[in-house]
């Protein structure tokens with residue numbers, strides 16, 4: 001039973017502001033970032049522990065925030081296998097039909113969710129992303145990719161606004177709100193200990209309800225609408241999109257995977273290596 | 285039974301990006317210190333496995349960057365470490381007294397996408413070959429060991445590096461602690477897990493020593509280096525080098541040691557002090 005866990009930083013208890021990586025080189029900011037990476041690792045570890053307690057046999061953790069290297073590995077449960085780094089061959093590599101379920105730790109609400117802490121979709125310039133007319137944030141997009149492979153989205157931890165969005169989209173999903181966004185830059189947060197306790201319990205529960213959750217699958221073809229805050233698109237140079245106006249473009253693809261390849265121009269020839277050292281191969 | 289270990293940083297579990305030795309930010313410093321610790325801990329794990337498998341000595345060549353990357357404070361007390369720059373030869377102490385050569389923190393050779401941080405020596409090199417056989421850094425060391433009759437027995441690092449070494453040296457034991465997804469991303473096991481896997485693999489490698497052929501080349505040795513960019517002036521060939529074109533040079537040598545001396549200008553008469561001096565008391 002392999003569980004695929006996406007992670008983000010904005011929905012971690014104790015984090016309330018945007019991570020300022022390159023612009024603020026102060027000691028204060030450095031210390032805060034180090035601390036928040038540990039908190040993220042603790043929440044991921046709590047989830048890993050709960051998932052194992054609930055019957056998972058493998059947990060793949062996608063270090064998804066920012067530069068893709070935010071989880072403090074020295075504070076992470078060693079049972080986790082980690083995907084990290086940049087220029088990845090796909091947003092959620094290895095999320096496929098071999099996974100029993102997927103979930104998200106450190107979730108923030110989607111773009112435009114007034115009152116939510118640090119709400120956004122992918123980046124701050126996106127006003128809204130819609131798929132077949134359904135507005136989806138990062139959580140919803142992950143659920144749709146998993147749904148393509150028949151994998152249910154079973155666990156969401158983070159801002160209560162994000163948890164509510166998960167429940168609205170996916171009946172039966174197990175959530176663990178670890179903070180309650182009160183504005184984009186403020187939140188009522190659980191203590192670190194309570195946050196981890198909630199996450200551990202929710203993760204264990206999620207493993208028990210996997211079979212009751214319908215995978216979230218988008219009908220084919222998938223129609224994508226990309227709305228931006230600022231004028232961004234050039235009608236003269238639409239690329240593979242249909243540019244409606246400077247703020248809006250659309251695209252259609254056979255399915256969500258094909259759509260992701262088109263949006264991000266991922267290398268289509270990438271495949272996992274599946275290398276097994278000779279001394280560990282079972283002699284046939 | 286002495287095992288000689290060459291280490292690198294790029295193939296250590298938890299490391300995914302190039303080490304930046306210029307960036308003086310706190311963030312970068314903190315990351316580098318942490319990665320040096322992870323390297324030391326993988327080295328310790330390998331050594332521990334070698335000792336359990338029967339090794340009596342483990343000598344470690346701190347091979348990454350300026351040659352001072354392993355966190356010495358954490359090194360297992362049974363080990364000896366070669367470190368520093370301007371070294372007198374390529375793998376000081378690697379000779380016929382060694383029972384096996386091993387590699388920890390290994391990355392794949394140049395032009396191995398999507399291996400994590402693949403390169404050969406530097407990113408300016410497209411390929412190294414020895415008598416027509418393409419080699420990365422680790423293959424290059426394996427041929428040097430072979431000159432002394434020493435087999436390459438163990439490789440820990442990126443799955444692409446492990447595959448490369450298994451193809452070059454049938455029978456060697458490899459431990460893939462990560463798999464490159466692109467040059468700058470990887471799927472990795474946790475550093476604690478990598479140590480466990482490395483320890484096991486290293487112990488297993490000790491059992492295979494007698495079964496693994498040392499890599500040998502028929503003399504003369506023809507080494508070929510191809511650069512990515514035009515780099516060489518055919519009218520001004522460097523000493524001992526044959527410039528084929530602006531991208532390519534060759535070195536012809538009697539054996540691997542002679543080749544290394546020609547390649548790097550080492551003194552052929554160099555003898556390490558531990559071979560000649562013993563304290564009187």
Ligand SMILES: [Zn+2]
Nearest residue numbers: 008009010065
């Ligand atoms: Zn984020």
Ligand SMILES: [Zn+2]
Nearest residue numbers: 292293348349
């Ligand atoms: Zn290196």
